[in-house]
Amino acid sequence: MNAHIDVKRLLPIWEQFRSTTDIAPIRDDAHYARMTALLEALLDEAAGDESHPAMELVDIVGDLIEDFEADHYPLPEATGVQALQFLLEQHGLKQSDLPEIGSQGVVSEILAGKRDLNIRQVRALSERFGVAVATFV
Known part of the structure; x- marks a missing residue:
């Protein structure tokens, strides 16, 4: 992989992706609901296949949900x-x-x-x- 990333080229692509998916740090309960629904849809798409490309997005969206829940619905640490x-x-x-x-x-x-x-x-x-x-x- 090329270590140099063309940021000027990347930003418009990122903005299109973000506006299409709304994948970003979760802002409020409505956004949380959309991200939770997206996570479920991605898990449905992957159908249990850990190597499915959707699993990379599952990790990202799951992390965003986890961050929001930790800030807004803190629970005692539990496995x-x-x-x-x-x-x-x-x-x-x-x-x-x-x-x-x-x-x-x-x-x-x-x-x-x-x-x-x-x-x-x-x-x-x-x-x-x-x-x-x-x-x-």
């Missing part, structure tokens, strides 16, 4: 596993009540920290509990 444990308790669920994640054994391994959640599981948990995908990442 995705801790969030899952909390939600299970709040909803009175057992490990076997999460078939969308996998078998009871798979859920047990995730809760024990022996296995990470994958994109499909994160999406399923987000939809099941009505929380942001970032909750489990």
Whole structure:
């Protein structure tokens, strides 16, 4: 890759991209809602394929959402596993009540920290509990 970037050429391209996608630091709750919807659409497009080109945008949009949430909806620090444990308790669920994640054994391994959640599981948990995908990442 060329180390020299032609900024004069880059800026009009960036402005077109930004105005088309609205991908930028999140300004308010309405922009947050649009970015969350965009994240969901990108995840749908990638369909669990970690090498899909949409995953690079997932990282960027996810970071923007995470920054906004940290500033506007601060939560105590918790891992995705801790969030899952909390939600299970709040909803009175057992490990076997999460078939969308996998078998009871798979859920047990995730809760024990022996296995990470994958994109499909994160999406399923987000939809099941009505929380942001970032909750489990």
